Amino acid sequence: MSRHVIRPFEEADLPAAAGLLAERHQEHRKRHPLLPADYEDDRLALVEVTAAWESEGASGAVMVEGGELTGYVLAAPKPSSVWGPNIWIEAAGHAVREPEHIRDLYGAAAARWVDDGRTAHYVLVPDDPELIDAWFRLAFGSQHAHAVRPVPDTPIPAPRDLVVRRAARGDIPVLAELDLALPRHQALSPVFSAGELPTFEEALADWEESIDDQDYATFVAEYNGQVIGSSVGCSLDKSSSHNGLAKPDNAGFLGFAAVLPPARGLGAGRALGEAVLQWSAETGYTSVVTDWRVTNLLSSRAWPRLGFRQTFHRLHRLIGY
Numbered sequence: 001m002s003r004h005v006i007r008p009f010e011e012a013d014l015p016a017a018a019g020l021l022a023e024r025h026q027e028h029r030k031r032h033p034l035l036p037a038d039y040e041d042d043r044l045a046l047v048e049v050t051a052a053w054e055s056e057g058a059s060g061a062v063m064v065e066g067g068e069l070t071g072y073v074l075a076a077p078k079p080s081s082v083w084g085p086n087i088w089i090e091a092a093g094h095a096v097r098e099p100e101h102i103r104d105l106y107g108a109a110a111a112r113w114v115d116d117g118r119t120a121h122y123v124l125v126p127d128d129p130e131l132i133d134a135w136f137r138l139a140f141g142s143q144h145a146h147a148v149r150p151v152p153d154t155p156i157p158a159p160r161d162l163v164v165r166r167a168a169r170g171d172i173p174v175l176a177e178l179d180l181a182l183p184r185h186q187a188l189s190p191v192f193s194a195g196e197l198p199t200f201e202e203a204l205a206d207w208e209e210s211i212d213d214q215d216y217a218t219f220v221a222e223y224n225g226q227v228i229g230s231s232v233g234c235s236l237d238k239s240s241s242h243n244g245l246a247k248p249d250n251a252g253f254l255g256f257a258a259v260l261p262p263a264r265g266l267g268a269g270r271a272l273g274e275a276v277l278q279w280s281a282e283t284g285y286t287s288v289v290t291d292w293r294v295t296n297l298l299s300s301r302a303w304p305r306l307g308f309r310q311t312f313h314r315l316h317r318l319i320g321y
C-alpha cells in the first residue's frame with residue numbers, strides 16, 4: 001500500500017524542494033565537478049527553485065511521505081513557438097529521493113498541462129542512469145545533450161593539411177554560407193529540427209554588423225587555400241540555454257561550428273573545436289561547454305571525441321499518439 005501523498009506544489013514547499021535539489025546536485029557534482037558548486041547549498045538551490053516556481057504559468061506537484069517532502073516537479077511554458085504547445089521542466093524543476101517517484105509526480109502534474117493543451121513536454125535531467133530510466137518509462141526520449149570539458153592544459157598541436165586562423169572581414173560571404181549549413185543540416189533526417197533558416201542575405205548582414213565584436217572569437221579553417229569551416233567561441237554568459245545548475249562557473253562556450261558538406265570528415269571540425277578550446281584556455285576560462293542535438297549524427301560524434309562529457313540530457317515527449 002502506498003504511504004505517500006501527492007498534491008499540487010505550493011509556495012510553502014520551496015525550502016524543502018530546495019533541500020532536495022541541493023542533494024541531487026551534490027550527487028551530480030561527484031560525477032561532474034565542473035558543474036557550479038554554489039547549488040550544493042540549500043540557500044542557493046532555493047533561488048533556482050523559486051525562479052522555476054515564479055515563472056509565468058508554473059505548476060507542479062510534490063510528494064510527501066511521513067510529513068517529509070521527498071520529491072517535486074515544477075514546469076512552465078516557454079513563449080517561443082519553436083517548441084510547440086510546450087511545457088518545460090528546467091534543471092531546477094525536479095528532484096526526488098527515489099528515482100521511480102518522478103513517474104508519480106509527473107503523472108499528477110501532467111494532467112493539468114495536457115488539459116491546458118500543452119502536449120510538447122521537455123525536461124532537463126542529470127546524467128543519472130536511474131533517473132533517466134524513470135523518465136524513459138514515461139515515454140520521454142533523448143533530444144539534446146549539454147556537455148562540458150576542462151580547458152586543455154597544454155597547447156594543442158596545429159592540424160596537418162589545414163590552416164586554422166581568426167576570421168577576417170574578407171571571410172564574411174563564406175561565414176554567412178556556413179551559418180546556413182548548420183540549420184540546413186539540422187532540418188534533415190534524423191534531426192528534423194524546427195529551427196528557423198535565415199536567408200543568405202540576413203546571414204551576410206549579421207556578419208557585416210558583428211565581425212568586429214570582441215566578445216566573440218571566430219575561427220575559420222582553410223583546406224587547399226579555401227575556407228571550408230568556421231567556429232565561434234564566447235563566454236558561456238552569452239548563451240541562454242545553459243543556466244543555473246547546468247552552467248559551470250567561468251566557462252567558455254563552443255557556440256557554433258560548421259564545415260561545408262563536401263569537406264566534412266577531414267578533421268576540420270576537430271581543428272575548429274580545438275581552436276575554441278585553446279582560445280578558452282588563453283582567455284582564462286576553466287572549462288568549455290557545448291551542446292548538441294543527439295539526433296545530429298555529425299556533432300553527436302564529433303564533440304565527445306573532443307573530450308566533451310554529457311552533464312544533462314534534455315528529454316522530450318510529444319503527447320497524443
Ligand SMILES: CC(C)(COP(=O)(O)OP(=O)(O)OC[C@H]1O[C@@H](n2cnc3c(N)ncnc32)[C@H](O)[C@@H]1OP(=O)(O)O)[C@@H](O)C(=O)NCCC(=O)NCCS
Binds near residue numbers: 298299
Ligand atoms: C559537426 C561538424 C562541425 C564536425 O566537423 P567534421 O569536419 O565533419 O569533423 P571531423 O572530421 O573533424 O571529425 C571530428 C571527430 O568526430 C569523429 N567522427 C566523425 N564521424 C564519426 C562516426 N561516424 N563515428 C565515430 N566518430 C566519428 C572523427 O573521427 C573525429 O574524431 P577524431 O579526430 O578523434 O578521429 C561537421 O560535421 C558539420 O558541419 N556538421 C553539420 C553542422 C553541425 O552539426 N554543426 C555542429 C552543431 S552542434
